[in-house]
Every structure is written in structure tokens, then in C-alpha cells.
Amino acid sequence: MPSFPLTTRLGLALPIIQGPMTGSDTPALAAAVSQAGGLGMLGCGMRSPAAMAEAAAEVRRRTDRPFGMNLFVQATPTPDEATVLAALQRLAPFYAEFGLVPERPAQWCEDFGAQFEALVAARPAVASFTFGILSATQVARLQAVGSTVIGTATTVAEARAWAAVGADAVCASGMESGGHRGTFLSPGHEAPPAGGPSVDDFEASMLGTLTLVRQCVAALPSTPIIAAGGIMDGRGIAGALALGAQAVQMGTAFLTCPESGIGPAYRQALTQAGPTDTRTTRIFSGRPARGIVNTMMDALRADERSVPPYPVQNALTGALRRAAAQAGRADHLSLWAGQGVAQVRPMPAAELVAVLAQELQAASA
Structure with missing residues (x-):
């Protein structure tokens, strides 16, 4: 089994990181992956500080192996009333199908500053981030409590930005990845734009x-690179490692494990999806994210550029998505999944990690 400085540093038997799937992960999933030799992750972007502490404690009750926690780097928005009203009117027909009326939520998102303090207090083996970038001071605070800091990058410029603030490793997230794109820089710029990236920046x-991965490995030879996006089996892992990555991050592959937190409708959609059934959309959350195409995605296709940015749209559709999940209707759910979704293998997480290890060993022989 190949070993690399990053996996040795983290004490991992395998170069496999479970993607931090906010809203779909569970402490049980993270603990199972870690116990099996990979690195389990908690997606904490939408967890309150108290919920973060509780989830971390639960993982530690289940395993003494290292695990990680992920946060969304974001400011609390202050959208104007006209923008919110237009978004609510746009969503009203979809809410009506469940006998509901869309309302302005109590909060748009969790406070990142409070979440960051909870992360420092939790002291996970890995602290990873997406949607934005930390300051060098914040990176140093996490490193001082023993956490390895991993930043998500969708371009070489973003990877360089993370290296410049002292990140220990960079997760190179390709467009094949399921869920939200982590883009935070405009192409050709070194600082995040005011108001966040534009739709064109994401494209x-x-x-x-x-x-x-190739570009990041070449640009940052002393920074460990983690490959993410479209990797579903041992051959995919071997391919990423051959390009210079020191580990892979896999999210979609673990979604159909019984330990994941998704409901029956989402689970069924994943197992029935074909190779070309995903696309990137803003309509559910306001930030481009890859998921399985469904009725709502098609119906609001013309509004891709009109919906308010994350986290406003995400908060406005939250009650709708919860109602759809309770009703067992996948047509109104955000069915986040990567381009490799047709290769999902529903099985317990520990079993999947073992299969991946066998496949990697065979591919590396």
C-alpha cells in the first residue's frame, strides 16, 4: 500500500479521505471510515458550535482514530428586502405543492467566527475549509492546537493562496465533484472579490x-495535494496518486453507505442515476453545486443567474427541501452527487474502505 508524508503525518493506513458532506454526513460515518484506516470527516458548515462539539464527541466515543472537521468560510449576509421578496415569490409555487408558504428564515447561516472557535476547541486531527480562505493567523491558531489545515482549491491560484497563508495541504477539487464548488477567487486575482465570486468566475x-491535480502538484511541489472529484474506485485512487496527489477525497462514493444521513428518496435517486445525470446548478442554494437533475432543477433553469447567492437561497429553500424529504419526493430535493454517481456501491463504510484498499493494491501492483 503506498504511503506518503501526508498520510504518515496523519497516521492513516490508507490515502482515503471521506468527503465532508454537510447535511449528509454523520458521526457514525466519519468514525467508521477512520476506524477502517481512512480519514472520516464531519461537514460542519451548517452545524451550530454546540452541534459541532457534540458531533466531534460522538466520533471520539466511537473511535480513537484521527478524524477531520470542515467549515464553510463565509460572512453573514445582509440581503436587501427586494431580493428576498423576489426569491420567495419565485419559490412559492414549489412550496404550495406541500401546502406551505415560503417565509424569511430566522437566520441565513451559522456565524463563522463562533464556528471557528468551536473548531479550535474541538482540536480535530484535520481542519478543512471551503468557500473561502483563512488568514495566516487563523491557520496558525489551528496548527497550534495540533490540527492539520487543509484548504479547498478549484484553481491553481486558489491553491497558491492557501499555501501562502500556511495551509498544510490543499484539496484540489475538480469539476466532477458532487455538491458545492469551493471557488473563492476571480481568475487572475489574488484576493477574494467583494460580494464573492461571480457566476462567470465559477464557470x-x-x-x-x-x-x-497536475497543475497544483507542479505549482506547489512542497505542499501535499489531495485529489477530489469523480474518484469512485481503487483505479481512480491509483490514477490520482500517479499524478502526484498524496491522498484522495471521496464524497459520492460514501453517500449510499448505511451510515450516511440521507433519506430514502435521495438514496434511491443515487442508486438509479446514470453516468450523465448530474449537472451544476445554483437554484437550490445560490452557489454552483453538482447534483442529479430533477424536476425543480429543470423548472428553475432560466433563473440560474437570478437567485440570490449562498447562503440566502440555501436558507430560503431549506424548509422546502425538508418537506420534500419527509414526503419521500426526490423531485424537490438537492440531490448532490458527483459525475461518478453511476458507480455507487451501497455497503457499510468499513466494507467499502476495504474494497477500495483491495482495488488500490491491485491497481498499484
């Missing part, structure tokens, strides 16, 4: 995993 940052 320009849609690089494939193989291309992005």
Missing part, C-alpha cells in the same frame, strides 16, 4: 480533477 474555474 472559468470548472477545471477537471486530472488537470487541476
Whole structure:
């Protein structure tokens, strides 16, 4: 089994990181992956500080192996009333199908500053981030409590930005990845734009995993690179490692494990999806994210550029998505999944990790 400085540093038997799937992960999933020799992750972007502490404690009750926690780097928005009203009116017909009326939520998102303090207090083996970038001071605070800091990049410029603030490793997230794109820089710029990246910035940052990993490895030879996007089996892991990655991050592959937190409708959609059934959309959350095409995605296709940015749209559709999940209707759910979704293998997480290890060993022989 190949070993690398990053996996040795983290004490991992395998170069496999479970993607931090906010809203779909569970402490049980993270603990199972870690116990099996990989690195389990908690997606904490939508967890309150108290919920973060509780989830971390639960993982530690289940395993003494290292695990990680992920946060969304974001400011609390202050959208104007006209924007919110237009978004609510746009969503009203979809809410009506469940006998509901869309309302302005109590909060748009969790406070990142409070979440960051909870992360420092939790002291996970890995602290990873997406949607934005930390300051060098914040990176140093996490490193001081023993956490390895991993930043998500969708371009080489973003990877360089993370290296510049002292990140220990960079996760190169290709366009094949399921869920939200982590883009935070405009192409050709060194600082995040005011108000966040534009739709055009996201489009320009849609690089494939193989291309992005190659570019990041070449640009940052002393920074460990983690490959993410479209990797579903041992051959995919071997391919990423051959390009210079020191580990892979796999999210979609673990979604159909019984330990994941998704409901029956989402689970069924994953197992029935074909190779070309995903696309990137803003309509559910306001930030481009890859998922399985469904009725709501098609119906709001013309509004891609009109919906308010994350986290506003995400909060406005939250009650709708919860109602759809309770009703067992996948047509109104955000069915986040990567381009490799047709290769999902429903099985317990520990069993899947073992199969991946066998496949990697065979591919590396």
C-alpha cells in the first residue's frame, strides 16, 4: 500500500479521505471510515458550535482514530428586502405543492467566527475549509492546537493562496465533484472579490480533477495535494496518486453507505442515476453545486443567474427541501452527487474502505 508524508503525518493506513458532506454526513460515518484506516470527516458548515462539539464527541466515543472537521468560510449576509421578496415569490409555487408558504428564515447561516472557535476547541486531527480562505493567523491558531489545515482549491491560484497563508495541504477539487464548488477567487486575482465570486468566475474555474491535480502538484511541489472529484474506485485512487496527489477525497462514493444521513428518496435517486445525470446548478442554494437533475432543477433553469447567492437561497429553500424529504419526493430535493454517481456501491463504510484498499493494491501492483 503506498504511503506518503501526508498520510504518515496523519497516521492513516490508507490515502482515503471521506468527503465532508454537510447535511449528509454523520458521526457514525466519519468514525467508521477512520476506524477502517481512512480519514472520516464531519461537514460542519451548517452545524451550530454546540452541534459541532457534540458531533466531534460522538466520533471520539466511537473511535480513537484521527478524524477531520470542515467549515464553510463565509460572512453573514445582509440581503436587501427586494431580493428576498423576489426569491420567495419565485419559490412559492414549489412550496404550495406541500401546502406551505415560503417565509424569511430566522437566520441565513451559522456565524463563522463562533464556528471557528468551536473548531479550535474541538482540536480535530484535520481542519478543512471551503468557500473561502483563512488568514495566516487563523491557520496558525489551528496548527497550534495540533490540527492539520487543509484548504479547498478549484484553481491553481486558489491553491497558491492557501499555501501562502500556511495551509498544510490543499484539496484540489475538480469539476466532477458532487455538491458545492469551493471557488473563492476571480481568475487572475489574488484576493477574494467583494460580494464573492461571480457566476462567470465559477464557470472559468470548472477545471477537471486530472488537470487541476497536475497543475497544483507542479505549482506547489512542497505542499501535499489531495485529489477530489469523480474518484469512485481503487483505479481512480491509483490514477490520482500517479499524478502526484498524496491522498484522495471521496464524497459520492460514501453517500449510499448505511451510515450516511440521507433519506430514502435521495438514496434511491443515487442508486438509479446514470453516468450523465448530474449537472451544476445554483437554484437550490445560490452557489454552483453538482447534483442529479430533477424536476425543480429543470423548472428553475432560466433563473440560474437570478437567485440570490449562498447562503440566502440555501436558507430560503431549506424548509422546502425538508418537506420534500419527509414526503419521500426526490423531485424537490438537492440531490448532490458527483459525475461518478453511476458507480455507487451501497455497503457499510468499513466494507467499502476495504474494497477500495483491495482495488488500490491491485491497481498499484
